[in-house]
Amino acid sequence: MYIRLFSLVILWLLNYTYAELLILETCAHRDVMVKCVPVCPKLCSNYLQIRKCSPKKCKRGCACKKGWLRDKNDHGLCIPRNDCKRYIIE
Template sequence: MRLAVANRCVLWKVALLLAVCGVAAAHPHAFLGVCMYDEVMVDCVPSCQKICSGIYVQRKCDFSKCLRGCVCPKGWVRMGSTAGECMKRNTCMRWII
């Protein structure tokens, strides 16, 4: 009986470690509390950060779930996806082509 409880405890710890590592790998800046790739920290990250392939698309922002995090500075956009590096907007067309 004790072995079963010990095994469950070990499995819980492994699952917790994998969950924490997965979050850190997916969003290292959110996990560490620091910004990377020329990003700036803000109190409310918009759900509609501009990406290079959609700089002319107007999207609606949802501020109902406000979380502190990193965004690109003014005049910069994300490369490829909302998790991509920040790049100057005027270099965006060269990156797409």
């Protein structure tokens, strides 16, 4: 019985580790893996606006590095915040 329980724990750990590695591989080179990506992230088009999104709602995933923002949408490229001027709608 202990061997069966031990085997299940090992299989779960291997599965969890493999899943974590798959997630890490999907982030682009300008992204970093974080535990809490906001469900409504800051974009070039909205980073100056006050967001009405709950900061408590988040999910594990890829986020732009500090000082970088998504260019057009949640899945867009991360670009330096200073380069966002061309995406701001006035």
